[in-house]
Amino acid sequence: MPISKGSPYGAPGRLPEDGVVCRSDVDARAALERARHERRPFPPLGLTGGDLARTLGGRGALEVTFPVDVGEVLLDGRLHLFVAHLVARTPAWSTVFVAMNAQWLGSWNLGPRAHPNDGLLDTYDARHLSVADRLKIRSRLRHGTHLPHPAVRERRAPATEVDWRRPIAIYLDGGPVGRARTVVVRARPDALTVVV
Secondary structure: OOOOOOOOOOEEOOOOOOOEEEOOHHHHHHHHHHHHHOOOOOOOEEEOOOHHHHHOOOOOOOOEEEEEEEEEEEEOOEEEEEOOEEEEEOOOOOOEEEEEOOOOEOOEOOOOOOOOOOOOEEEEEEOOOOHHHHHHHHHHHOOOOOOOOOOOEEEEEOEEEEEEEEEEEEEEOOEEEEEEEEEEEEEEEEEEEEEO
């Protein structure tokens, strides 16, 4: 069950023997995609690095267990998974759509209110950002003070859909997965156990 405000989150626990140690969000995504393609349950993941681990306060000790949501996305009809974030963007970042399951994207506090177990994705949609807007937003990303911004539409929802006239580059958990014109994204609550 997704967490509610004020509820305790996380419990002492070790990675089970069938768990998979992942050094990054890309590794975690790959482990989930393997399980999905082999039609088996997601294994517990031990996160020693990455944006989801940082969001959960991980330091690589693998001592605390958390239930987390998994992001599912249809890219022009093809299903993919992600653990931390989806970024769709033009090369110059003038058009950007982000779906955050984690708070961090590298050194950027991009989803300051995002929680990995609330059954929601924090989404930010910006189209045709001016150079001045991009510079203002970028200068505030490290501290999470880039929001609210009049050029950025914020939404917290279990699912959403976005479309562009032309295909746009898509990155899942920091890795490129191709281009798409239509993105349908949703949170799959309590789909995964991680240990940090």
